[in-house]
Structures are given as C-alpha cells and as structure tokens.
Amino acid sequence: MALAQSVLEELRRVVGKEHVIDSSNDLRIFERDASIEGSAPDAVVLPANAAEVSAVIKIASKNRIPVVPRGAGTGLSGGAVTIRGGIALQVTRMRKILEIDPVAQTALVEPGVVNQELSLVAAAQRLFYAPDPSSQKACTLGGNAAENSGGPHCLYYGVTTNHVLGMEVVLADGSVHWVSGDAPDRIGLDLCGVLVGSEGTLCAITKIKVRLLRTPPSVATLLAAFPTIDAASQAVSAVIGHGIVPAALEMMDSVTVGAVEAHYHAGYPTDAGAVLLVEVDGIAESTLELMNAIRHVLAENHGYAMREAQTPAERDLLWAGRKGAIGALGRIKPNYYLHDGVVPRSRLPQILSAVGEIGVHYKLPVANVFHAGDGNLHPNILFDLRDRDVLPQVESAGEEMLRAVVELGGALSGEHGIGLEKSAFMPWVFSHDDLDAMRLVKNALDAHGIMNPGKIFPDPERKMPHLAGRTGLAIEAKWW
Ligand SMILES: Cc1cc2nc3c(=O)[nH]c(=O)nc-3n(C[C@H](O)[C@H](O)[C@H](O)COP(=O)(O)OP(=O)(O)OC[C@H]3O[C@@H](n4cnc5c(N)ncnc54)[C@H](O)[C@@H]3O)c2cc1C
Numbered sequence: 516m517a518l519a520q521s522v523l524e525e526l527r528r529v530v531g532k533e534h535v536i537d538s539s540n541d542l543r544i545f546e547r548d549a550s551i552e553g554s555a556p557d558a559v560v561l562p563a564n565a566a567e568v569s570a571v572i573k574i575a576s577k578n579r580i581p582v583v584p585r586g587a588g589t590g591l592s593g594g595a596v597t598i599r600g601g602i603a604l605q606v607t608r609m610r611k612i613l614e615i616d617p618v619a620q621t622a623l624v625e626p627g628v629v630n631q632e633l634s635l636v637a638a639a640q641r642l643f644y645a646p647d648p649s650s651q652k653a654c655t656l657g658g659n660a661a662e663n664s665g666g667p668h669c670l671y672y673g674v675t676t677n678h679v680l681g682m683e684v685v686l687a688d689g690s691v692h693w694v695s696g697d698a699p700d701r702i703g704l705d706l707c708g709v710l711v712g713s714e715g716t717l718c719a720i721t722k723i724k725v726r727l728l729r730t731p732p733s734v735a736t737l738l739a740a741f742p743t744i745d746a747a748s749q750a751v752s753a754v755i756g757h758g759i760v761p762a763a764l765e766m767m768d769s770v771t772v773g774a775v776e777a778h779y780h781a782g783y784p785t786d787a788g789a790v791l792l793v794e795v796d797g798i799a800e801s802t803l804e805l806m807n808a809i810r811h812v813l814a815e816n817h818g819y820a821m822r823e824a825q826t827p828a829e830r831d832l833l834w835a836g837r838k839g840a841i842g843a844l845g846r847i848k849p850n851y852y853l854h855d856g857v858v859p860r861s862r863l864p865q866i867l868s869a870v871g872e873i874g875v876h877y878k879l880p881v882a883n884v885f886h887a888g889d890g891n892l893h894p895n896i897l898f899d900l901r902d903r904d905v906l907p908q909v910e911s912a913g914e915e916m917l918r919a920v921v922e923l924g925g926a927l928s929g930e931h932g933i934g935l936e937k938s939a940f941m942p943w944v945f946s947h948d949d950l951d952a953m954r955l956v957k958n959a960l961d962a963h964g965i966m967n968p969g970k971i972f973p974d975p976e977r978k979m980p981h982l983a984g985r986t987g988l989a990i991e992a993k994w995w
Pocket residue numbers: 548549583584585586587588589590591593594595606626647648649650653654655656657658659660661662663664665666667714715716718719720721841842930931934967
C-alpha cells in the first residue's frame with residue numbers, strides 16, 4: 516500500500532526530496548536481498564546521519580509504518596526484505612570511516628561502510644578488521660553488526676560481536692543512544708550484546724566502534740585435496756582435535772571446485788572429492804611449525820596434492836576462488852538457495868551425507884562451500900527459477916536440510932541470521948518460554964512492532980503452503 520502523500524512530504528522534508536524513492540519501477544530494485552523471497556517497499560528513504568534516521572523513525576512510529584534498515588542487501592535470510600511494505604531505511608549514504616585510532620586499535624565507522632574498505636584503509640597503519648564475510652567487497656558494517664556476521668577468519672578471531680565495542684543506535688521511538696563504547700569490557704546490562712545480531716528488529720545502527728587487530732607478520736595458506744567429502748570432514752575434526760585452531764579452515768566440495776576452477780583458474784584440483792583451504796598466521800616461526808603439523812594431520816587423513824601459496828598473489832588467487840565461489844556457481848544454474856545451519860564439528864560427515872541424499876531425492880544439484888572449522892554448513896541448492904514449479908521443491912529441500920541439522924544437535928544459523936526464511940522454524944529449537952523471553956525484549960524496545968516486522972519470530976500472517984502435508988517434516992509452528 517502506497518504511503519500517504521502527507522507522509523512522503525514529511526519524509527522529503529527530513530532527508531531531501533532526491534533521497535525519497537517512491538516510483539514503483541525504482542522500488543523494485545529494493546525488493547530483494549540475496550535470499551529467494553522478495554517484496555517491494557512502499558518507499559525507500561536514504562538518510563545522511565543519525566539525526567535524519569531519528570526523524571524518519573519518528574514519522575514512521577507516529578504513523579505505525581514498518582521500517583526495515585537496509586545495507587547492501589547481500590543478506591541471505593530475507594532480513595532486508597520489506598515483507599510488510601513500509602519504509603526501506605537505506606543507510607548507504609552513511610559511509611564514512613570517522614576515525615582510526617592506531618594506539619587504541621579501534622575504528623569509528625558509519626553503518627554504510629563496506630566491510631573490505633575498512634581493512635584496506637586500516638592497512639596503512641598495519642591494522643585490519645577481522646570479521647571477513649565472503650561478501651566483504653559489498654556488504655556493510657551495519658549489516659554485519661545486525662547479522663552478527665562471520666567469515667572464513669572468524670574461526671580463530673571470533674565473529675562480529677567479538678569485535679564491536681559499542682554502537683550508536685536509533686530505537687523505534689526515534690530516540691538516539693550509545694550502547695557500550697571505548698572500554699574493552701561491557702558493564703551493566705550488555706545492551707550492545709543484545710543489539711548485535713538483532714537483524715534490524717530492535718534498532719537502526721547509526722555508528723559502530725570496532726576493534727582492529729595488528730596485521731600478522733607472517734601468513735601461510737595451504738590447499739589440500741581429499742578423495743571424498745567424508746575424508747575432508749574427518750580431517751577437519753582431526754586438525755581441531757590435535758589442538759590446532761587455524762586462522763581459517765574452509766571446505767569446498769567437487770561441484771564447487773569445478774565451478775570455481777572454471778572461473779578463477781586458481782589451480783584447484785578438479786579430480787578431488789573435496790578440498791580444504793587452511794590458513795595460519797602469526798610470527799614466522801609459529802606459522803611454519805603450525806603448517807607442518809597441519810600437513811601431517813591432513814596426510815594422515817587422506818589429504819593429497821597439498822600446495823602452499825608461495826606468493827601473496829598466489830594466496831589472493833586461492834582466496835578469490837573461495838570468496839567468489841557462490842558467484843561461480845552461476846555457471847551451473849542461475850539461481851541458488853543457500854542455508855547456513857551449524858552442527859557440532861564432529862557431525863560434519865553425517866550432515867553432509869544427509870544433505871547429499873536430500874539433493875538426490877529432490878533431483879536438485881547441491882554445492883557445498885563452508886567454514887568447516889566451526890561446523891558452519893553452507894549447502895547451495897542450485898536451480899533455475901525459469902523451471903516451472905521448481906521453487907516449492909527447492910524450499911522443501913532446504914527445510915529438510917535444516918531439519919537434519921537440528922536433529923544432529925545443530926542450530927538454524929551459524930551467521931546469516933533467521934530473517935524471513937527461518938522464522939517459522941524457530942520453535943524447532945526454542946521452547947514457547949524461550950521465544951516469549953525474546954518477545955519481551957522486542958516489546959520493550961519496539962512497543963508498536965514497527966522495526967522490521969515479520970522477521971525472527973514465527974509470523975502468523977505468513978503462509979508457507981509448500982510446507983503443508985509432508986509426512987514427518989511438516990512444521991508444527993507454535994504461533995502466538
Ligand atoms: C556471496 C555471499 C557470500 C556471503 N558470505 C557470508 C559469510 O561468509 N559470512 C556471513 O556471515 N555472511 C555472509 N553473507 C551474508 C551477508 O553478506 C551478511 O549477512 C552481511 O552482513 C549483510 O550485510 P548487508 O549490508 O548486505 O545487509 P542487508 O542484507 O542489507 O541487511 C541484513 C540485515 O541487517 C539489517 N540491517 C542492515 N543495516 C542495518 C543497520 N544499519 N541497522 C540495523 N539493521 C541493519 C537488515 O534489516 C537485515 O535484517 C554472504 C552473502 C553473499 C551474497
């Protein structure tokens with residue numbers, strides 16, 4: 516439903532008329548993120564600072580209009596999709612790195628700063644920002660904080676919440692607050708901890724203070740082939756079981772390797788059942804010692820054709836293949852549906868075998884590329900949206916994979932959030948009381964439910980017809 520002209524005029528007065536978009540053609544650009552569902556907003560508003568964000572949210576609150584904060588739209592769970600219409604609060608005009616403090620090793624940034632840009636700028640001071648989602652060339656630090664994003668190097672360094680010191684946020688009534696700040700420890704109620712990962716459902720983030728780390732003096736990167744995905748999974752458990760926590764430990768199956776090699780020509784072995792990309796960093800002596808130990812464990816677990824990057828360019832190419840893997844899958848099918856369940860590392864062989872069986876059952880190709888070190892599974896179900904009736908099959912296959920994850924003691928998301936796509940599955944892992952406790956926090960901060968409605972919590976207004984009637988798998992969602 517279009518917004519009233521009077522509301523549009525108020526919004527234009529706040530941010531300038533060129534920063535309010537309401538033509539139906541232009542709105543379609545904002546109807547999706549990188550997940551599979553879409554719904555156009557009634558207006559896109561592009562504020563320049565926290566004061567404008569506050570004024571926009573006050574207008575929305577007064578008129579009970581949904582507000583969906585939006586960064587680069589690379590989210591993989593439908594978080595930025597305006598499923599109930601309303602305002603897409605596009606923060607990408609707020610893209611300044613306000614301060615880098617080389618002594619405190621911190622940066623103060625606006626939410627629209629692109630993740631990789633911060634590390635590129637901080638490199639001049641021999642510093643870097645550790646959480647590195649594979650989408651880091653595009654995704655924003657605001658989106659990362661809202662999703663508590665991970666990335667290949669989060670196995671060793673920790674995910675976004677471990678690197679956010681404090682945030683300036685605008686709540687649903689338009690009030691502006693700082694939560695936590697310069698001190699390394701959070702005291703009192705950890706509101707920053709609550710808001711990181713809240714997926715735009717509790718606040719709009721307008722500034723972020725993050726921790727930076729010293730660039731390690733030495734890095735070693737190894738590519739190892741395995742005859743099967745099962746052998747590669749056992750090797751992952753064995754590495755960690757030997758007390759070694761590499762900076763990154765990534766796995767790609769043969770489907771992914773084929774697509775990546777055709778695109779990047781990075782020397783990935785296309786005869787392998789799976790490959791591991793392992794990186795260690797630190798002082799030269801320790802990287803050498805760790806890499807030798809890792810080679811030994813991998814060889815004991817059927818690893819072969821091990822190749823260590825000899826130059827920074829070679830390392831960059833290996834990582835370009837890994838970080839560009841999802842795009843390269845476009846060579847196989849034009850669309851993908853990507854889930855990110857997480858299982859205890861020791862269950863990787865079982866879950867990968869279950870994922871394979873589900874793909875065969877639905878006759879859908881599945882490519883696995885994931886942060887294996889932390890048990891974070893990323894099955895990409897590949898399909899062509901132009902095939903009639905394929906979408907319900909794809910969604911059912913995705914649902915079964917998540918069900919298998921939960922049955923193996925895992926969780927619904929390792930890093931991509933719950934968003935729209937997994938909200939109906941929340942009762943699989945949380946009791947009614949658990950969900951009620953979360954709902955109390957939501958109600959306390961957003962009494963009228965205007966911030967990103969329809970996300971995280973099971974949504975009684977949302978119909979999921981494809982879920983009905985499949986024996987043993989239909990969801991018994993406990994709606995409020
Ligand atoms: C190819 C590819 C690879 C990826 N690899 C990874 C990976 O390795 N690790 C990983 O964790 N994720 C990964 N992702 C997912 C995605 O990039 C991350 O979730 C990222 O943090 C989203 O950032 P964004 O700026 O695109 O946010 P958006 O998609 O725009 O929004 C995501 C969520 O954050 C909220 N939000 C955005 N900005 C704000 C704000 N300022 N204030 C409050 N809420 C806000 C939105 O409402 C929404 O709920 C990948 C995605 C793709 C397409």
